[in-house]
Amino acid sequence: MCVGKIVDIDASTGWWYNACTKCKFGVTNYEGVLSCRKCGPIEQLPMPWYKLNIQGTDTTVTATFLIFGKIAEKMLKIPATILSDLPGSNRTIVPPIMKEICGKIYNFTVSINNRNNDGKLLTFSVSQANEEQQYLEVNDTKDSDNVKQTTTQSPQSDEDNDKKEQHLSNDSTREGNRKRNREFMQIQDKDSEDKDLQQQPKSAISKGKRKI
Secondary structure, eight states: OEEEEEEEEEOTTOSEEEEOTTTOOBEEEETTEEEETTTEEOOSOOEEEEEEEEEEEOSSOEEEEEEEHHHHHHHHTSOHHHHTTSTTOOTTSOOHHHHTTTTOEEEEEEEEOTTTOOSSSOEEEEEEEEEESSHHHHHHHHHHHHHHHHHHHHHHHHHHHHHHHHHHHHHHHHHHHHHHHHHHHHHHHHHHHHHHHHHHHHHHHHHHHHHO
16 A cells, blocks of 8 residues: 555546456457457447556655556546546546546555556556545645754754853852952951051040040
8 A cells, every 4th residue: 555646647548448348358349340358259339448547656756556447437536438428538638627636645555567567667556546635744744843843942942041141140240249248348347447446546545544
């Protein structure tokens, strides 16, 4: 199984073929004789049957997907018998209604088609296709969110650094204030001691005078 987005439809070899109504194998017309590759000569007229050659990608690699019959009808929501019979319909030109599936995302159940692989581009035969609404979009959103988260981490780190620097600056300022306060207190204590020393002689003299 794989999930891929349809990016293109190649109709150069035809987007439908004449199929046996019984087995859906291709029918040839040789000199008015209808012949099925599996059933042999048949009398009933063949019917148009889808054979879509689709280019799909999972955003990392591109591959070819071959989608037949009812699986393609489910994707397009219209039978090949009707779409091929519309006015102006051409087997080698992609009709507008078919182009509408381009850009859509599908979950494909596939097997490798060895018959159509040329070694350059892988070709898968699709046995089931279910439309996926948000698979690749979700992944893209997650990647985008991761990028946003990564880009927003840097300003937060800068802000934290600014806070740390401001905190250190505040600490330094407070330490400077405390240091200046200590120096101021020391000066006051020294002034007080000087005053005491200056006052002591005066007291002694005054006492002496009273004794005389």
